[in-house]
Amino acid sequence: MKEKLQSVLIVAFIIVVFASSISYVFAEEGNQQYSSGYYQLNLVIEKQTSGNNTSGMYSFYVLENGMLQPSSVIKVPFGKEIKITIINFDQGTSLPLASSAENVTGVVSGTILASSSISTSNAQALTSKSGQSVSEIPAREISHTFTTDTGLNIPIYPHSTEVAYTYFNTVGNYTWGCMCQCGIYSMDASGSMVGQLVVLPP
Numbered sequence: 001m002k003e004k005l006q007s008v009l010i011v012a013f014i015i016v017v018f019a020s021s022i023s024y025v026f027a028e029e030g031n032q033q034y035s036s037g038y039y040q041l042n043l044v045i046e047k048q049t050s051g052n053n054t055s056g057m058y059s060f061y062v063l064e065n066g067m068l069q070p071s072s073v074i075k076v077p078f079g080k081e082i083k084i085t086i087i088n089f090d091q092g093t094s095l096p097l098a099s100s101a102e103n104v105t106g107v108v109s110g111t112i113l114a115s116s117s118i119s120t121s122n123a124q125a126l127t128s129k130s131g132q133s134v135s136e137i138p139a140r141e142i143s144h145t146f147t148t149d150t151g152l153n154i155p156i157y158p159h160s161t162e163v164a165y166t167y168f169n170t171v172g173n174y175t176w177g178c179m180c181q182c183g184i185y186s187m188d189a190s191g192s193m194v195g196q197l198v199v200l201p202p
């Protein structure tokens, strides 16, 4: 019992250290969401470490002002170029529910940039030279997807950084979700692998 408690404490300590190093790395992002001509949407796939569910399932978070925020409602502006950065800490793969999840759709130029290096600075600097240009990912190499019912589909490699550019050209309330069989709880849990997408009027 004592050993078990000890290992729980060690795991908790590692999580705290890990989480604080993440927020340190991300702290530089600050309030730059409108500064570069495009709107920056930073998504992080990370294990839940607080709140109601601490079972260790991976969830999407929105990185804002250096903090991981819930992804239950993701707000984006209408008609503006949006740079989506996805940082996926999950090393595992999970099969998509449909083969359409393999294809990159709804992004500028039809491709995303992907890298196995995980960091926000890498995500910001990711170019066609430092990253791989991707238009599809085979089902067995997909970890999660970021998919919306507005036609956007971004398959995500395990333990990767990806960058995509897109536009949302209709104001309204939509749904985003991961199209993978990545967990019976997370798949249906708002703020984990599914949520609302709100396209805000100009």
Ligand SMILES: [Cu+2]
Binding pocket: 143, 144, 145, 178, 179, 180, 182, 193
């Ligand atoms: Cu998923």
